[in-house]
């Protein structure tokens with residue numbers, strides 16, 4: 001532990017992951033804890049959040065779990081209340097919850113479209129709306145990181161999902177403008193096809209896994225840790241001059257084209 005977040009209190013939404021797998025949220029929560037933050041691990045799945053807490057505590061860090069559905073404004077307010085009650089302040093919010101969706105506008109039902117927008121976009125708005133006053137109250141500003149996706153930058157058949165992540169980018173830039181005066185930096189990460197439980201839980205053929213890896217210029221398979229380290233940087237003092245950015249963490253997928 002080098003203490004890059006010493007004295008800070010962080011909320012990570014979607015901090016759970018299936019089984020022992022390392023998703024983007026769990027990785028960020030563990031890295032925040034390793035760097036000295038007290039971490040509130042929020043998830044709709046109590047057991048998943050608790051597993052992350054045990055992982056942080058096992059390394060000597062401080063964390064606790066909180067069960068909330070981020071599509072509820074009331075539960076988002078309760079989540080922030082728990083951070084304040086347990087740790088006394090709030091400095092960092094990692095808006096990591098997101099759900100996938102495949103297909104075109106011709107394939108998707110209205111209900112699925114509404115659910116994707118509610119979880120992926122409204123959830124980040126509600127969590128931010130609950131967190132920002134607490135960050136202001138803490139007196140030292142804060143840092144928010146929103147997890148988007150390269151699906152918003154390089155669309156490939158995930159139309160509702162990509163649209164929701166495009167909204168996450170616009171939300172990030174808008175909040176960065178709105179809350180700079182409060183000393184709150186708001187940035188966004190656009191992960192590439194990282195190998196996390198979100199994508200392999202339902203099973204992934206070796207051939208597809210290899211294809212995802214080889215989509216990157218670097219021919220490297222991304223993991224939750226790659227996204228967690230980016231979140232750690234954006235939430236640390238090292239990024240004190242950085243706000244409103246969209247950081248692709250994708251091994252160069254978004255700038256790769258057909259071989260010449």
Ligand SMILES: NC(=O)c1ccc[n+]([C@@H]2O[C@H](COP(=O)([O-])OP(=O)(O)OC[C@H]3O[C@@H](n4cnc5c(N)ncnc54)[C@H](O)[C@@H]3O)[C@@H](O)[C@H]2O)c1
Pocket residue numbers: 013014015016017018022023024025026042043044045048068069070071096097098099100119123147148149150190191192193194195196197198199224
């Ligand atoms: N894995 C990838 O390839 C990839 C690529 C681009 C972007 N992302 C983004 O990364 C983020 C999450 O990735 P992950 O690997 O941590 O996913 P994950 O599926 O491992 O974990 C997400 C967690 O969110 C929780 N959750 C879902 N809906 C919730 C809700 N309404 N309220 C509270 N918790 C809820 C789930 O219980 C789960 O534990 C998402 O925003 C996703 O869109 C992932």
